[in-house]
Amino acid sequence: xxxxxxxxxxxxxxxxxIINMGPQHPSTHGVLRLEVCLNGEIVKYVIPHIxxxxxxxxxxxxxxxxxxxxxxxxxxxxxxxxxxxxxxxxAVENALQVxxxxxxxxxxxxxxxxxxxxxxxxxxxxxxxxLGALTTFFYGLxxxxxxxxxxxxxxxxxxxxxxNTPGGLMHDVHPNFQKHILEFVKYFRKKLPDYKNLLxxxxxxxxxxxxxxxxxxxxxxxxxxxxxxxxxxxxxxDVRKVAPYGVYDQLDFKQVLYSEGDSFARYQVRMDEMEESxxxxxxxxxxxxxxxxxxxxxxxxxxxxxxxxxxRVETARGELGVFIVSKGEKYPYRMRFRSPNFSxxxxxxxxxxxxxxxxxxxxxxxxxxxxxxxxx
Amino acid sequence: xxxxxxMELITKVIPYGTVSQGSQYPEVIVPAGKLHDAAEQLRNxxxxxxxxxxxxxxxxxxxxxxxxxxxESTQAHNLVVLKADIADRDNAVVETxxxxxxxxxxxxxxxxxxFGIRFKNHPDLRxxxxxxxxxxxxxxxxKDEVNIIELPN
Amino acid sequence: xxxDIYSFSTLTGAIDKGLNSAMAPWLATLLEFVIxxxxxxxxxxxxxxxxxxxxxxxxxxxxxxxxxNRVGKxxxxxxxxxxxxxxxxxxxxxxxxxxxxxxxxxxxxxIASFMAIAALPFAKGLQAMDFNIGIFYVMAVSSxxxxxxxxxxxxxxxxxxxxxxxxxxxxxxxxxLSVGLSLLSIVILSGSMQLSTIVQSxxxxxxxxxxxxxxxxxxxxxxxxxxxxxxxxxxxxxEAESELTxxxxxxxxxxxxxxxxxxxxxxxxxxxxxxxxLFLGGWMxxxxxxxxxxxxxxDYIPSVVWFFGKTFFVIYLIMWFKWTFPRLRxxxxxxxxxxxxxxxxxxxxxxxxxxxxxxxxF
Numbered sequence: 001x002x003x004x005x006x007x008x009x010x011x012x013x014x015x016x017x018i019i020n021m022g023p024q025h026p027s028t029h030g031v032l033r034l035e036v037c038l039n040g041e042i043v044k045y046v047i048p049h050i051x052x053x054x055x056x057x058x059x060x061x062x063x064x065x066x067x068x069x070x071x072x073x074x075x076x077x078x079x080x081x082x083x084x085x086x087x088x089x090x091a092v093e094n095a096l097q098v099x100x101x102x103x104x105x106x107x108x109x110x111x112x113x114x115x116x117x118x119x120x121x122x123x124x125x126x127x128x129x130x131l132g133a134l135t136t137f138f139y140g141l142x143x144x145x146x147x148x149x150x151x152x153x154x155x156x157x158x159x160x161x162x163x164n165t166p167g168g169l170m171h172d173v174h175p176n177f178q179k180h181i182l183e184f185v186k187y188f189r190k191k192l193p194d195y196k197n198l199l200x201x202x203x204x205x206x207x208x209x210x211x212x213x214x215x216x217x218x219x220x221x222x223x224x225x226x227x228x229x230x231x232x233x234x235x236x237x238d239v240r241k242v243a244p245y246g247v248y249d250q251l252d253f254k255q256v257l258y259s260e261g262d263s264f265a266r267y268q269v270r271m272d273e274m275e276e277s278x279x280x281x282x283x284x285x286x287x288x289x290x291x292x293x294x295x296x297x298x299x300x301x302x303x304x305x306x307x308x309x310x311x312r313v314e315t316a317r318g319e320l321g322v323f324i325v326s327k328g329e330k331y332p333y334r335m336r337f338r339s340p341n342f343s344x345x346x347x348x349x350x351x352x353x354x355x356x357x358x359x360x361x362x363x364x365x366x367x368x369x370x371x372x373x374x375x376x
Numbered sequence: 377x378x379x380x381x382x383m384e385l386i387t388k389v390i391p392y393g394t395v396s397q398g399s400q401y402p403e404v405i406v407p408a409g410k411l412h413d414a415a416e417q418l419r420n421x422x423x424x425x426x427x428x429x430x431x432x433x434x435x436x437x438x439x440x441x442x443x444x445x446x447x448e449s450t451q452a453h454n455l456v457v458l459k460a461d462i463a464d465r466d467n468a469v470v471e472t473x474x475x476x477x478x479x480x481x482x483x484x485x486x487x488x489x490x491f492g493i494r495f496k497n498h499p500d501l502r503x504x505x506x507x508x509x510x511x512x513x514x515x516x517x518x519k520d521e522v523n524i525i526e527l528p529n
Numbered sequence: 530x531x532x533d534i535y536s537f538s539t540l541t542g543a544i545d546k547g548l549n550s551a552m553a554p555w556l557a558t559l560l561e562f563v564i565x566x567x568x569x570x571x572x573x574x575x576x577x578x579x580x581x582x583x584x585x586x587x588x589x590x591x592x593x594x595x596x597x598n599r600v601g602k603x604x605x606x607x608x609x610x611x612x613x614x615x616x617x618x619x620x621x622x623x624x625x626x627x628x629x630x631x632x633x634x635x636x637x638x639x640i641a642s643f644m645a646i647a648a649l650p651f652a653k654g655l656q657a658m659d660f661n662i663g664i665f666y667v668m669a670v671s672s673x674x675x676x677x678x679x680x681x682x683x684x685x686x687x688x689x690x691x692x693x694x695x696x697x698x699x700x701x702x703x704x705x706l707s708v709g710l711s712l713l714s715i716v717i718l719s720g721s722m723q724l725s726t727i728v729q730s731x732x733x734x735x736x737x738x739x740x741x742x743x744x745x746x747x748x749x750x751x752x753x754x755x756x757x758x759x760x761x762x763x764x765x766x767x768e769a770e771s772e773l774t775x776x777x778x779x780x781x782x783x784x785x786x787x788x789x790x791x792x793x794x795x796x797x798x799x800x801x802x803x804x805x806x807l808f809l810g811g812w813m814x815x816x817x818x819x820x821x822x823x824x825x826x827x828d829y830i831p832s833v834v835w836f837f838g839k840t841f842f843v844i845y846l847i848m849w850f851k852w853t854f855p856r857l858r859x860x861x862x863x864x865x866x867x868x869x870x871x872x873x874x875x876x877x878x879x880x881x882x883x884x885x886x887x888x889x890x891f
Contacts, residue, residue: 006478010500019688027771041692041859051505058490059513063527094400130771132762132856138592204763204855221428221450224479235450237428242453307399310446310457312430321431321446334514338431338446346482357692358858361772375505 006222008349010045012037019357023052027130027361030371034348034360041356046349054375061335066092066166066302069335074160076339077373079119080315082111085164087322090245091311092166093296095304095326103292104168105247110181110284111163112246113277117188118147119316120228120270120277123368127267128199130365131208136199143191146184153180166302168295178285185278192274200271209263213351213363216261223350224343227318228273229367232266234259239314250287253280263366270368303330317341317368341373382424382454389417401446401455408443408460412471415445415458419476424452429473432483434491436516441468441493447477462493472498490514536832538654565657573643573795578608580794583841584848591852618783623685626780630684635781635788637677642795644670649802650724652812652833663724664712664807668705671799672758674792675701678767678777681789685780693776696859697767700757703866704764707754708800710874711747714881715807718744728811735810741889743881748808750874752846755800757862760793762851766859797847798840805839812836 022033031052037044057076061069066088073084086108093100121144128136148158154174155161163170199205215225220233230237238255240248256272258265304326311322318340325334344367352360383395383402393406393414406414418426426447434443445458462468472495474481482504484495489504492512503510511518544564548557582597582605589596597604623631648663650656660666675698682694716722718740719730730736736744757764768776778789805811812832816824857865 007475008478008481008499017688019692026774038692041696054505056513128855132765132769132771133854134588134762135592135852138594142593198853199855202855204857204861207861208855208858222478224429224477237450243455308444308457310400310431310455319430323431323433323444323446325435334435336431336433336435338433342482342486343479346479356858356860358766358769358772358856 006219006350008223008346009353010047010349012045016044022049027364028371029126029364029369032345032369032371032374034364036357036360038357041358043352043355043357043360046352046360048345048348050345050371050374052375053372055372057376058335058337061332063331065330066304066332069332070164070166071162073337074162075372076337076376077315077317077320077341077370078159079122079370080115080317080320081160082108082115082163083313083315083320085162086112086246087311087313087320089164089166090313091309091322091324092302092304094311095307095309095324096166096302098167098296098298100168100296101293102247103289104294104296106284106288107169107173107177107294108164109247109251110281110288113280113284114147114150114181116316117274117277117281118144120274121147123270123316124195124199127365127368130361131205133199133202133205136195139191139194139198143188146187150177150180150184153177165295165298167298168293172294178288178290181281181285185281188274189278195271200267206264208358208362209267209366210260212263212355212359213366214260214262215347215351217259219347219350220261223347225318225347225367226343227315227340227368228256228269229266229344230318231256232258232269232366233261237319239312239319243312245311245313247284247287251280251283253283263362266366266368301330303328304332312338315340317370317373318344337376339373339376341369341371345369345374379454382456385421385423386418386456389421390414398457401457403457403459405459405461408462408470411443411458411460412473412476414460415473415476418447418456418458421449424449424454426454426456427477429477429479429483430455432473432480432487434487434493434514436465436491436514438516439463439465441465441491443470443487443493445473445480468493469496470494471496474498536654537652541654569643569646569657573646574791576798577791577794578612580798580844581608581611581790583844584794587845587848588852591849612787615787616784620783620785621780623687623780625686627684627686630680631780632785634677634681634684635785635792637680638674638792639677639788639795641670641672641674641677642792642799644673645799646795648724649799650728650806650811651836652831655833656725659723659725662722664716664722664727664803667724667799667803668709668712671796672701672705674796677792678760681781682777685777687780689773689775689779690777693767693769693773693779696769697760697777699859700760700764700766700862703863704754704757704870707750707866707870707874708758710871710878711751711754712803712807714740714744714747714874714878717878717882717885720885724806724811727807728813731810731813733816735808735813735815737808740881741884743877743884744808746873746877747881748804750870750877751804751808752843754866754870755804756847756850757866759796759800759847761797761847763854763856764862765851765856766862769856771856797844801840801843801847802836804843805836809839809843810835811839 016037019036019038021036022028023031033049035047057072069088070085073088074081076084121140125137125140151161152158154177155163215233217234220230220235226237234257241255253276256269258268306326306328309324313320320340321338323336324332327333351363379402386404387395392410393404395404426449428448428450430448431446434441441462443460448455462470472484484498485504487493488501489506491514548560586596597607600606600610645667647657648667678697679694682690715736718736719727737748760767778786812835814827814835
């Protein structure tokens with residue numbers, strides 16, 4: 001391990017030509033403000049300014065019961081709402097040593113993968129838009145619609161379903177749940193080559209992403225860049241493998257790793273993860289018990305024993321950590337979310353330094369940022 | 377490596393700290409003044425350097441602040457929690473670890489923003505989310521009559 | 530032989546004769562100018578609106594959508610509704626903008642494209658001005674538009690606009706060379722710069738077929754370079770909405786924005802019309818060598834249909850790759866021109882000159 005310390009270097013000058021990208025800007029995917037210093041077209045430094053959608057979720061959690069908190073976590077990373085729910089549920093269940101029925105664990109894993117797929121589809125759509133290929137948006141959303149229909153059928157909501165509850169699920173899934181998932185897997189397998197033809201194999205796309213924003217594994221680890229962005233640099237950080245939760249240790253899947261570390265590698269990781277998720281879905285549906293409880297027996301008022309609990313799950317964007325300090329009451333004393341996007345955002349300056357302003361857009365697109373998750 | 381072995385190893389390099397097995401992960405409690413040194417020791421731990429700072433946060437216990445550092449070794453995949461208590465709430469200062477893990481720079485800015493804990497030698501200690509004259513909302517004695525309406529319990 | 534029944538020269542000749550017999554020649558000429566001007570103005574506005582509608586429909590087809598279908602039959606009146614909306618919008622004054630230049634810029638852009646349209650041969654006998662340097666004139670006036678874009682970017686006093694304008698300037702000046710050289714190859718082959726002569730020279734076959742593979746290469750270069758010159762995707766760096774929000778027209782609103790918008794579509798029409806005229810025979814029907822019967826059948830299709838058919842084919846090509854490709858980066862854009870297209874078109878021009886000299890074309 002080298003002793004070189006990776007730093008976030010910003011050298012300011014009085015004569016800097018500053019452009020404020022955002023808070024309303026087409027490519028910042030939300031209310032992110034990037035203070036970009038330019039030298040002609042070349043980026044000298046980027047300072048992200050956040051907090052435009054800070055809702056104080058951590059403060060709100062201190063006055064909410066654990067069941068109520070679930071509904072707040074949806075609103076952080078709204079594209080991996082289910083994983084956020086699951087993180088809190090796992091933390092509570094592990095603290096209380098509750099045995100969750102096997103069927104629930106399988107359903108949760110299925111929802112994880114469906115949510116991951118939906119999130120990656122939306123990312124693919126938006127990434128193409130960032131690079132100027134406007135058609136990707138419609139292709140991605142067309143296929144995402146099928147997943148949202150599955151969600152709607154079982155939970156009545158499409159984006160923020162708050163379907164988890166400590167100990168299990170709110171209610172049982174729709175009888176057609178498995179059937180529709182298998183149909184979707186078959187459908188999406190056929191559609192994935194479209195994605196490849198439209199964007200992956202495009203020579204302009206290669207020029208725009210290959211060798212752009214190269215992140216070394218050391219940089220990824222030092223900045224805590226996790227998820228597909230980190231795995232594009234060869235940082236093996238998939239929590240599903242590193243610290244398996246739920247049924248992930250019983251499943252056969254591989255951690256997608258690329259070593260190039262450029263925007264194209266980050267793109268490839270997500271594309272491969274989509275295929276991996278499809279495989280996982282097939283395994284999960286095949287193994288899922290068709291009968292059983294949808295929740296464990298829980299007390300009506302959940303009180304965590306005094307102590308500190310930390311639980312990690314893999315969302316579509318990286319490692320989500322839930323840290324609870326409990327004093328034995330029905331409210332958490334301190335609740336903290338380690339959001340993956342927060343760490344992923346701040347690597348932007350290091351990656352885009354010395355590149356063109358168009359590369360900055362490509363890099364921020366390839367990091368797949370979701371702003372409400374950063375601000376919380 | 378088993379947790380007991382790891383704990384022994386940590387005790388060897390951080391003799392001033394209290395190493396114990398927490399509810400989930402090994403915990404190292406050090407005095408606030410020694411935090412930077414302890415962090416450096418863990419970062420350069422022989423065999424399994426804790427190079428990935430997962431999470432850094434703080435909690436307000438009304439009589440003291442506690443700062444938490446969750447870190448992982450990317451080689452051995454062990455997770456360790458480093459804790460330090462800051463007794464002086466009015467003038468809470470602790471040394472930064474952003475020169476050890478660069479990601480700490482932003483976690484520390486967040487903690488400064490929400491708790492008012494200052495970090496010595498931090499390269500860019502500004503508020504992250506809130507305005508400059510806003511209070512420190514995650515302190516337990518924070519009151520905001522305008523924006524937060526307290527419900528009777 | 531091309532049939533004369535579809536020739537517009539009888540119509541235009543009759544109008545000319547009638548006017549001259551009714552009034553003094555100078556008055557007749559003046560009135561003819563006014564008539565031509567009004568006709569072009571109406572044509573320009575209607576075509577611009579139709580092109581916007583067409584683009585929305587084409588992109589809808591590419592993106593698995595239906596596109597506008599609410600206003601009028603098949604949404605045909607949608608763009609007119611949009612125009613009315615734009616006309617009624619507030620013209621937001623920009624505080625620190627250079628007022629005079631800011632207001633002037635959209636007019637320069639639209640005048641440049643309006644001037645270019647005058648020299649286009651729409652059909653047999655339907656051409657407002659048949660210059661003997663027609664192609665040179667079109668090239669010259671259509672590149673005046675960049676002045677308007679630069680002015681718009683500079684006078685808006687906005688950083689996004691300025692970057693967009695600078696990109697646009699660099700881009701148009703670079704790609705002008707390739708457009709010029711690829712057009713030059715046809716000028717060499719036909720031996721004239723007059724657009725009517727160029728069309729006539731394709732009576733026995735279009736240049737894209739007659740000029741072997743070299744003319745085809747010229748056509749491809751022309752298509753790429755002219756797309757770049759009109760600031761359309763994948764070369765729309767001057768607008769690049771994911772980077773510069775809207776580039777040089779970020780600060781414009783209402784009808785001034787509509788002028789930029791309209792000019793963009795008309796520029797696309799102009800380059801497509803030039804491409805169709807030079808490479809695809811303009812209004813000349815498809816003629817194949819000595820197949821007399823086939824040629825006669827083709828002659829029954831009016832020349833104006835041929836012209837617009839070919840032009841809209843080229844427009845469709847340009848739209849097709851706008852909606853399929855990602856955008857290039859500025860350095861890649863300039864690399865493409867200076868390192869690939871320009872040497873290629875230089876060599877191509879030399880080779881074309883050689884085969885023209887040897888008479889090796891059909």
